[in-house]
Amino acid sequence: MKSSKGFRTGTRRQLKKRFREKFKSNQFLQEFKPKDKVVIKIEPSSQKGLPHPRINGKIGEVISKRGSAYIIKVRTGKKIKQVISRPEHLKLHGGKNENKG
Numbered sequence: 179m180k181s182s183k184g185f186r187t188g189t190r191r192q193l194k195k196r197f198r199e200k201f202k203s204n205q206f207l208q209e210f211k212p213k214d215k216v217v218i219k220i221e222p223s224s225q226k227g228l229p230h231p232r233i234n235g236k237i238g239e240v241i242s243k244r245g246s247a248y249i250i251k252v253r254t255g256k257k258i259k260q261v262i263s264r265p266e267h268l269k270l271h272g273g274k275n276e277n278k279g
Contacts, residue, residue, distance in 0.1 A: 186231070189231045192231055192234065194222060201223060205221060205265070205266045206224070206264075206266045207265070208266075208268065209265070210240045210243075210268065211240065212241060212242055213239060213240065214239070214240045214270065215238070215240075215271040215273060216237070216238055216239075216240055216248075216268045217237055217268070217271050218234060218235065218236050218263060218267060218268060219234065219235065219267065219268070219269050220234050224264070227246075227247045227263055228263070229261045229262075229263040230261075232254070233254065233259075236252050236253075238252035238253075239251045241260065244262060247262050247265075248263060250263060
């Protein structure tokens with residue numbers, strides 16, 4: 179039998195929550211503005227608007243909003259790609275220069 183080549187193939191350990199990790203609804207209600215820096219961190223409990231696992235952990239810039247999802251500009255190697263992801267898979271990036279007055 180031919181093995182499946184689905185979207186989450188080979189991500190058993192990558193897309194796994196820690197033991198007793200709680201569900202937080204405020205992740206799903208986040209709002210981002212254009213030019214915000216965000217970290218793409220996949221939330222395994224939500225399969226909607228899931229970016230490709232190759233992009234997990236990358237930092238990108240929000241370009242615009244499309245429906246309930248966001249379009250993010252991400253650099254992978256030499257290429258710049260656009261990723262469509264929902265807010266539960268994004269986290270605001272606290273850069274080095276943001277805390278300085």
